[in-house]
Amino acid sequence: FIQRQRVLALWRDIVKSTASIPDASMRRDMRQFARAEFEQHKHVTDLGHIRYLISLGKTQFDTMKNSLINSGIL
Template identity: 50%
Template sequence: VHDPCPFAFCPTSVAELLQVLSISLNLTTTTRSSLAYIRRHMPCSMRSWHLLSRFYSSQAKRPSRFAEGTVSLDHFLQRGKALALWRTIVRGCRQISDEGTREETLRFAREEFRRNKDVRDLTQIRYLISTGKTQWDAMERYITGL
């Protein structure tokens, strides 16, 4: 006895739907056999949901940028501090009136960040952020003095 199906294409049209899907999607033998298993063993109302969720699922997660996978809490916090420093520098560069100096300052900061983007040692990261803040503070005093 089949469950009552809310869809018009159940139960006889499911076989046709499976054939159309397997032909149009050029499915492998393993996928076809799993679809046949679904057709035989799932209640009709669940089959439709399973088919829709199987073929219209969301995209897979993108791979991590880090070889190790997830980052530690300390790395996450230092990354936030580095981003905050970068944003401070970009905002501060907008205050520079001379266009050539503005572009040169931004280019220097960008190259420093790019040069050190692969550093993973927390002590080195903290040192770089501290040095960057010190250099930017000195530059900011010079900019406001202009």
């Protein structure tokens, strides 16, 4: 249950951050990439693996967000 909340919180952060991308095409691509990652792993049931995926997702999201900030997009 707690992992589900963490996954949903990560998804909400991604959606909120991508909403501020001015270029609609880039915004759509970022969301599609994130959604594909979530969909790819939706059947994972091992708690340790879920924790790993959440951590990996946060790291990738932070990297993407910092890259967009540094390039002036966000």
